[in-house]
Amino acid sequence: MSIRIDLHTHSTASDGTLDPAELVRAAAAAGLDVVAITDHDTTDGWGPALRALPPGLRLVRGAELSCRWDGEQPPVSLHLLAYLFDPEHPELVAELARVRAARLARGERMVDLLRADGIGVDWPQILALAGGGTVGRPHIAQALIRAGLVTTTAEAFGPDWLGERYRLPKEDIDVFRAVRLVRAAGGVPVFAHPRASRRGRIVPDELIAELAAAGLVGLEADHEDHSPAERAHVRGLAAELGLLVTGSSDFHGSHKTVQLGAFTTGLDAYERIVAASSGVTEVA
Ligand code: AMP
Numbered sequence: 551m552s553i554r555i556d557l558h559t560h561s562t563a564s565d566g567t568l569d570p571a572e573l574v575r576a577a578a579a580a581g582l583d584v585v586a587i588t589d590h591d592t593t594d595g596w597g598p599a600l601r602a603l604p605p606g607l608r609l610v611r612g613a614e615l616s617c618r619w620d621g622e623q624p625p626v627s628l629h630l631l632a633y634l635f636d637p638e639h640p641e642l643v644a645e646l647a648r649v650r651a652a653r654l655a656r657g658e659r660m661v662d663l664l665r666a667d668g669i670g671v672d673w674p675q676i677l678a679l680a681g682g683g684t685v686g687r688p689h690i691a692q693a694l695i696r697a698g699l700v701t702t703t704a705e706a707f708g709p710d711w712l713g714e715r716y717r718l719p720k721e722d723i724d725v726f727r728a729v730r731l732v733r734a735a736g737g738v739p740v741f742a743h744p745r746a747s748r749r750g751r752i753v754p755d756e757l758i759a760e761l762a763a764a765g766l767v768g769l770e771a772d773h774e775d776h777s778p779a780e781r782a783h784v785r786g787l788a789a790e791l792g793l794l795v796t797g798s799s800d801f802h803g804s805h806k807t808v809q810l811g812a813f814t815t816g817l818d819a820y821e822r823i824v825a826a827s828s829g830v831t832e833v834a
């Protein structure tokens with residue numbers, strides 16, 4: 551029997567729908583041996599996930615950092631998974647707090663744009679939907695569903711809604727700074743869904759090579775937003791650059807259709823991540 555490792559999931563600490571305790575219980579129920587909690591720009595879910603950890607499940611504490619690459623204008627947004635970093639590293643803590651605050655301001659401005667077009671969503675309701683977690687477009691999507699304007703989150707991310715028309719940029723972290731900070735905090739940076747072109751613009755392979763030189767450790771290859779050809783390309787690039795490869799569900803509860811363990815990471819890559827970290831330990 552092979553060990554089942556899912557290194558990318560979200561809880562209510564950001565835009566997932568299971569709270570951290572429910573998330574780890576669901577991970578155990580789904581037959582996972584290892585799960586990482588990787589909420590957007592926060593470590594708030596770590597404590598509750600740890601306290602609820604079912605026997606036999608290993609927890610990798612992590613986050614998904616909202617980053618930008620300034621090599622094109624407007625900057626390209628990208629996501630950096632960070633594993634097992636020190637959650638008290640002052641510069642990283644400050645950067646995450648800044649990004650969360652910017653997300654709040656941006657969410658409120660997106661709601662202003664919707665309201666200016668007569669769309670009946672309101673900011674306090676969206677804050678309530680986020681429940682104190684990192685605010686993101688999935689929360690606004692939820693408000694659009696409740697208002698009967700769209701039927702699914704996927705529809706809310708269409709070009710007429712939050713995908714384009716009402717989308718505003720976030721004030722993300724420069725990706726080189728993010729890689730350096732994660733490493734300085736003893737963490738292990740892995741580029742999330744690097745070829746997910748259906749989500750928006752993607753970065754060139756040359757940038758990934760530069761990030762590898764700057765301390766990037768891995769690439770997420772197996773992800774629902776990658777086609778088989780894109781997965782193969784990411785694997786090839788990782789082999790070329792000496793990076794490890796991960797696979798993960800990017801589970802968001804009912805905000806997405808993907809299930810825990812839909813994609814998984816090999817034991818060797820997982821062991822390399824643990825060995826490369828010095829921030830916090832994995833917990834069994
Ligand atoms: P934001 O971080 O506010 O820009 O919102 C983007 C987040 O929404 C991503 O990190 C995903 O978690 C989620 N997301 C993006 N596209 C979709 C989609 N088509 N359906 C559901 N969730 C999505």
Ligand code: ZN
Pocket residue numbers: 560564565566590686802
């Ligand atoms: Zn998300």
Ligand code: FE
Pocket residue numbers: 614629742743
């Ligand atoms: Fe992501």
Ligand code: FE
Pocket residue numbers: 558560614800
């Ligand atoms: Fe994610």
